[in-house]
Amino acid sequence: MRGIFLVMLIVASSWASAAGLPIGVVGLTLGMDQQAVLKKLKAEYTLIPVTGMPDLIFVSDKASRGDVIGSVAFRAGKLTTIERIWGYFDEHSNPLEVTRTLYAALESSTSVAGAYASVDVSTRRIPGTEYQSIKFMFAGRSVVLGSSDGKSETSVRQVSVAESVFEKQ
Secondary structure: OHHHHHHHHHHHHHHHHOOEEEEOOEEEEOOOEHHHHHHHHHHHOEEEEEOOEEEEEEEEOOOOOOOEEEEEEEEOOEEEEEEEEEEEEOOOOOHHHHHHHHHHHHHHHHHHHOOOOEEEEEEEEEOOEEEEEEEEEEOOEEEEEEEEEEOOOOOOEEEEEEEEEEOOO
């Protein structure tokens, strides 16, 4: 019995420390082969290559309005970054839903990386739009609360919550 418990403990601790993150229903782990990752994602989602950045792919939900639900990045044929979008919100969204989503993303990262994080706050301005973000940096992970506030009628005003796991540099 003690041997079974020890094996279960070792398996659980290795899974918990694995650098992985699901995008939708597809579980991914850093270091996976690029072709294997793209095959798994393409079976469930639409893949959108980024012009000028061949190692970055956005993942879009086929069933919705085509919202981007995550992204993956590769170096030398291996998965180096996984980003999962927890949600998009606009001025009509319930503030409690935004809070719950941010909490869930932070809880996801702290359950693997621990409770300690550094925080970076930034603002970028381009004519007509202001982008603000709060980035919670954990060991090998991050959670970003971002907002865009367009000043014109055609600009997008939204808040997003994203979680990423990446190779430690």
